[in-house]
Amino acid sequence: MKTKRIFFIAAFMLCISAVSAQIDLADKFSKNKDITKVIMSKTLLSMASGMNMNGVNTKAIGDKLDRLEVFSSEKAEGVKLIKTEMNKVDKDKLYEVLMSVNEGDENVVFYAQKGVGGFFKDLIIYTTEANECTVVRLVGNFSLEDLQGVMGNK
Numbered sequence: 001m002k003t004k005r006i007f008f009i010a011a012f013m014l015c016i017s018a019v020s021a022q023i024d025l026a027d028k029f030s031k032n033k034d035i036t037k038v039i040m041s042k043t044l045l046s047m048a049s050g051m052n053m054n055g056v057n058t059k060a061i062g063d064k065l066d067r068l069e070v071f072s073s074e075k076a077e078g079v080k081l082i083k084t085e086m087n088k089v090d091k092d093k094l095y096e097v098l099m100s101v102n103e104g105d106e107n108v109v110f111y112a113q114k115g116v117g118g119f120f121k122d123l124i125i126y127t128t129e130a131n132e133c134t135v136v137r138l139v140g141n142f143s144l145e146d147l148q149g150v151m152g153n154k
Contacts, residue, residue, distance in 0.1 A: 025137060028085050029071050034078030038070040061147065065140035072134040082133040086126050095124070105130040119143055 029035045045065045073079050089095050089111055098110040107128045115121035120143070125136040 025071060025085060025135065026069055029081065032073075032078055032081055034075035035071050035073045035082065038068075040068040042066045061138075061140075061142055064142040064146055065138055067137075067139040069137040069139070070134070071137075072132070074132045076131075079131065079133045082135060083128070086124075086133075086135065089124065089126075095122075115141055120147075123147070 026037070026039055029037060042065065045062050045068060071082060073082055090097075090109075095111040095113050098112050099108075100110075101108045109126045111122075111124040111126065112120050113122035119141050121139065121141055123138040123142075127134045
């Protein structure tokens with residue numbers, strides 16, 4: 001009986017740590033007036049899922065997203081905070097670098113956190129330029145093919 005109880009407690013703690021392992025950039029950036037924030041809920045994303053905006057086909061992924069977050073800053077304090085938080089993501093073992101592109105002052109890094117069955121549950125696109133940072137974060141349950149469909153590559 002004690003073995004079952006210990007196993008149950010260990011499994012419960014593992015589940016809690018997996019849930020809390022996902023970073024919450026919105027909380028980290030919400031109080032900083034130097035960072036522009038756009039956060040779209042699942043409801044709004046599903047309403048926009050039939051739209052085609054400037055060549056981006058949102059129908060391909062809209063129903064699979066739970067949340068879309070965009071954080072951007074051109075101000076020194078905001079840029080510093082974004083870079084600090086993204087350095088933590090870079091060192092975090094939960095996120096894998098899918099791709100990194102450097103061209104002059106401009107850097108783009110794609111980070112992913114995989115979920116069950118090879119699907120992504122968190123994708124972060126981090127871009128930096130000389131005096132500007134932008135983070136786009138997609139949270140949900142989607143595949144690489146879904147992302148290709150958004151860009152019209154499928």
